[in-house]
Amino acid sequence: MVQAAGFIEFEITWRAAVYEGAPQASSAAQFGTKGVNFRARKA
């Protein structure tokens, strides 16, 4: 989808369990939600 929007060189650079230990329970664990960094360049 990133490419469909007009970007190239898409790359995920980082993943982490950023919701772990948050003050309130969330649906994040249910779906294995993780924080992610990604970059791309406009074609």
Add this chain to the structure above:
Amino acid sequence: MPEQEQVTPATIDVDVDDLRDAIRNEYAAVADEPTRGFHFHTGRPLSRIVGYQPEWLEGISETAVASFAGTGNPFSMGVLQPGERVVDVGCGAGIDSLIAARMVGPDGQVVGVDMTAAMLARAKRAAEEGGAANVEFREGYMEALPVPDGWADVVISNGVLNLTPDKLKALGEMARVLKPTGRLQIGDITIDSPVPEASKQEIDLWTG
């Protein structure tokens, strides 16, 4: 499955107005009561989790830092260069916009866009408190950015793209405001387990 498809699921059939109202309420609470405790980490502790360098926060008003609610680190993929123009999509209380403003310096410009009035008010106050003259905050949606075509060298965003059911539209807007070869540096979320179709229409799942 290619990784980009995991990060950006398909357009989802959900009532956009109801969703936006719920998101505004959630993030207005983060703006007004940042230490209340949410289903995500906030503030300075979150900045450490996602790897912000302490020097990036030096001189940034606590008004912006306390209400930080991102999910990643747009600056980890490359610092911004002096003189660059930056759009911060879903700027919240302005922490990333203000970090960007410092990186691009007085010859650069930053536009932060957010749909939540309480967050924008906090971002504007933080800019004043920090004396940031090269940053402007505008009300708007990620699906219709109030920025001219080809204006930006870099688009950053942090924990926002996951909040729209039309991710292709939002990404298309990011592409529109970028110059050719402009950079996209995004923090967001991904999931390991598919969300059932019926659950995608549950507003509570989007905000919590």
